[in-house]
Amino acid sequence: MAVGSEIFPSTMHPVAGFKLGVASAGIKKPGRRDVVLMEIAPESTVVGVFTLNAFCAAPVQLCKRHLETHSARYLLTNTGNANAGTGAQGVEDAQRCVDAVAQLCGAVSEEVLPFSTGVIGEPLPVDKIVAALDDAKADLKEDNWRLAAEGIHTTDTRLKGASVQVELGGKTVTLTGISKGSGMIQPNMATMLGYVATDAKIEQSVLQTLLRSSTDRSFNRITVDSDTSTNDSCMLVATGISGVEVSSEADLAVFAEALDRVMLDLAHAIVRDGEGATKFIAIEVEKAAAQKEALDVAFTVAHSPLVKTALFASDANWGRILAAVGRAGVEKLDIDALQIWLDNVCIVENGGRAAQYTEEAGAAVMAQEDITIRIVLNRGDVAEKVWTTDLSHDYVSINADYRS
Amino acid sequence: MAVGSEIFPSTMHPVAGFKLGVASAGIKKPGRRDVVLMEIAPESTVVGVFTLNAFCAAPVQLCKRHLETHSARYLLTNTGNANAGTGAQGVEDAQRCVDAVAQLCGAVSEEVLPFSTGVIGEPLPVDKIVAALDDAKADLKEDNWRLAAEGIHTTDTRLKGASVQVELGGKTVTLTGISKGSGMIQPNMATMLGYVATDAKIEQSVLQTLLRSSTDRSFNRITVDSDTSTNDSCMLVATGISGVEVSSEADLAVFAEALDRVMLDLAHAIVRDGEGATKFIAIEVEKAAAQKEALDVAFTVAHSPLVKTALFASDANWGRILAAVGRAGVEKLDIDALQIWLDNVCIVENGGRAAQYTEEAGAAVMAQEDITIRIVLNRGDVAEKVWTTDLSHDYVSINADYRS
Numbered sequence: 098m099a100v101g102s103e104i105f106p107s108t109m110h111p112v113a114g115f116k117l118g119v120a121s122a123g124i125k126k127p128g129r130r131d132v133v134l135m136e137i138a139p140e141s142t143v144v145g146v147f148t149l150n151a152f153c154a155a156p157v158q159l160c161k162r163h164l165e166t167h168s169a170r171y172l173l174t175n176t177g178n179a180n181a182g183t184g185a186q187g188v189e190d191a192q193r194c195v196d197a198v199a200q201l202c203g204a205v206s207e208e209v210l211p212f213s214t215g216v217i218g219e220p221l222p223v224d225k226i227v228a229a230l231d232d233a234k235a236d237l238k239e240d241n242w243r244l245a246a247e248g249i250h251t252t253d254t255r256l257k258g259a260s261v262q263v264e265l266g267g268k269t270v271t272l273t274g275i276s277k278g279s280g281m282i283q284p285n286m287a288t289m290l291g292y293v294a295t296d297a298k299i300e301q302s303v304l305q306t307l308l309r310s311s312t313d314r315s316f317n318r319i320t321v322d323s324d325t326s327t328n329d330s331c332m333l334v335a336t337g338i339s340g341v342e343v344s345s346e347a348d349l350a351v352f353a354e355a356l357d358r359v360m361l362d363l364a365h366a367i368v369r370d371g372e373g374a375t376k377f378i379a380i381e382v383e384k385a386a387a388q389k390e391a392l393d394v395a396f397t398v399a400h401s402p403l404v405k406t407a408l409f410a411s412d413a414n415w416g417r418i419l420a421a422v423g424r425a426g427v428e429k430l431d432i433d434a435l436q437i438w439l440d441n442v443c444i445v446e447n448g449g450r451a452a453q454y455t456e457e458a459g460a461a462v463m464a465q466e467d468i469t470i471r472i473v474l475n476r477g478d479v480a481e482k483v484w485t486t487d488l489s490h491d492y493v494s495i496n497a498d499y500r501s
Numbered sequence: 502m503a504v505g506s507e508i509f510p511s512t513m514h515p516v517a518g519f520k521l522g523v524a525s526a527g528i529k530k531p532g533r534r535d536v537v538l539m540e541i542a543p544e545s546t547v548v549g550v551f552t553l554n555a556f557c558a559a560p561v562q563l564c565k566r567h568l569e570t571h572s573a574r575y576l577l578t579n580t581g582n583a584n585a586g587t588g589a590q591g592v593e594d595a596q597r598c599v600d601a602v603a604q605l606c607g608a609v610s611e612e613v614l615p616f617s618t619g620v621i622g623e624p625l626p627v628d629k630i631v632a633a634l635d636d637a638k639a640d641l642k643e644d645n646w647r648l649a650a651e652g653i654h655t656t657d658t659r660l661k662g663a664s665v666q667v668e669l670g671g672k673t674v675t676l677t678g679i680s681k682g683s684g685m686i687q688p689n690m691a692t693m694l695g696y697v698a699t700d701a702k703i704e705q706s707v708l709q710t711l712l713r714s715s716t717d718r719s720f721n722r723i724t725v726d727s728d729t730s731t732n733d734s735c736m737l738v739a740t741g742i743s744g745v746e747v748s749s750e751a752d753l754a755v756f757a758e759a760l761d762r763v764m765l766d767l768a769h770a771i772v773r774d775g776e777g778a779t780k781f782i783a784i785e786v787e788k789a790a791a792q793k794e795a796l797d798v799a800f801t802v803a804h805s806p807l808v809k810t811a812l813f814a815s816d817a818n819w820g821r822i823l824a825a826v827g828r829a830g831v832e833k834l835d836i837d838a839l840q841i842w843l844d845n846v847c848i849v850e851n852g853g854r855a856a857q858y859t860e861e862a863g864a865a866v867m868a869q870e871d872i873t874i875r876i877v878l879n880r881g882d883v884a885e886k887v888w889t890t891d892l893s894h895d896y897v898s899i900n901a902d903y904r905s
Contacts, residue, residue, distance in 0.1 A: 149828070150824060151826075151827040151828070151831065151834040152823050152826065152827025152828075152852070153827070182823060182854060183853055184837070184851050184852045187853075217824075218819070218820050218853055218854045327824050327827060402806070402896070406896075406900035407900070407901070409897070409901050410901035415586075415622070416585070416586055416621030420556055420621075420730065422555075422556065423555040423556025423557070423731060424553070424556075427555065432555055433588070449586040449587055449588040449591075449622060450586060450622045488897060489897065489901075490897050490898070492897075493810055493894050493897055496806070496814075497810040497811070497813050497814035497816070
């Protein structure tokens, strides 16, 4: 199940200096494209953000280590196996894959970053992956985003991509990306992965800041079931081949906005493809006293099973939303001072159901696939947004039946 | 649905000086017993703990206010309506009920505490409740616990009670209690309620400390769906009529242990009757460096929808448990140093599946109704326990279909 209609862009603009190659290693199913190699032009800058889960998979450990000393030239992704919970053997296995890419492509191992997604706790089938590298390398081309989007998928029901172009200094700059994931962590199929490339030229530390702050407005603001994966990774590559150097404040603002559009599209696509999702829910907290309390309120509502089941039932159950706000741990929260809205319908005011509220008005909003819950705390001027889904019978089926 | 068999005690020992009366006010259904009055002998000590939800219902506000200045003589409970989200009118309505009890029984209003549970946001049917008070008063007797347990129920599928006797100073001291709730918050039917009475004589501030710490080992350690109700209340009454004064350290220890037994029985009964529950899960965190991290780990696992659906599926999915532990926010958690056990089967060690683990051994534990997940952090000497349920199709049905 997924909310709304397919949204993979008809045009995925190639990014000069960034090539993608896809191959079949037969990790879980023969013939399935399950290995993706990405080649990055020399002189590019490459940055990444990774899961905060203390239980972080072997490939993530290698990525972090390699990025400390080298700029990446190759990104290798396999599906079907997460190489997580695999201990020391897992790190060795990831290293063997990385070494094979380095040897094949004439790079040093530290210039290769590994990404794995799939079943936890099974040994990585290194030989199968290594055997597929020739094909992946032969397939490398800039116009291969759609196939790569397919290649990084696991239980996703949809391809996830975004591509925008902006004018900077009279020239066109391209940003194109793909992602995968249909829960923050999938049932045994850990992982949200994101890869975004641009032909802009951006200095390493600036690029890192851009990625981190854009992630905080996109991938770090989505949740399907509150679980954080062991393999979550998002990479941002700037090849610089457009010749457009993004460094002035004005240019950075334009670029950041374009990056946000790509990252938000990729993040929202994951929510819309959320396990069992029938609704796409935006939760906006306004007039909070601080960012922490805004996020605490937003995520408490987003994670509440009672709110989520009410959304699944299209039930404008304001009492559950208000109760979730009330237990978010906001100090000295004055319940009488806040308002809660469903789209443009005020449902809570003065500590209870809004006087002008009618069940019909609430039901009309609830019947929609896309719904915004807006919580106005009236304590300050901080705003935050997060996105989530409802909690359906299918969520339970998907996650209870997965291994059986 | 509920886990295990009915466990209401065949004998609920009466507590001298504590009477219960039940009546029908016809709040939701004609003829249903929905009003419970409890009468407390003079010279008793009475203490309570209440929900931390900022959105706290009108009766809870009144309870807190009255307890500040007076010792309670009467506890009035109605089901069918939570008097929550009802603003200033709700407080006025609760006050009218309290005034009526005071007048009928010859008490002052501040000696009466109101408790309400049921639908949120509907005005309290004060007249109906007041009309039932005569019957409730006429029914007051010490041997009425079972009927009172029935009278405080809403969507509970089982009666919840516990009763123990201990010897102190050569005399018998009785502790008897009842509770209601089948989720931390029910769908619109907010509330966990608990009432425990003893004939021991215990000083007010000591009694408050006893209740608070016992609550921290029982009601504050259970969770069905992470939602905290707006009306949660637990009262502890010590009538003193046994003549046994509990004040020495040794006596306090015996009493505290007996109180824990009663409170744990009442709390566990709520979990076993949890919405859609098919399993009763104990989560024990051992060798933590601090209480906070022990509780963070325990509740993160207890609230994880992926862990809960795996438990519903009887799937020994160690990867989901390990991933939940990993995202609990414990600083510098060394995943390689911890162990995770299902009952007496070690499932995780050295950062992955335990070497000696077999699917058969895991499946055998998972087939049970009662399961203990034990997480040994090996960071210190703090231990904590919490109890929860699985997440089933019925949970979604109960909560999605409730108002429709």
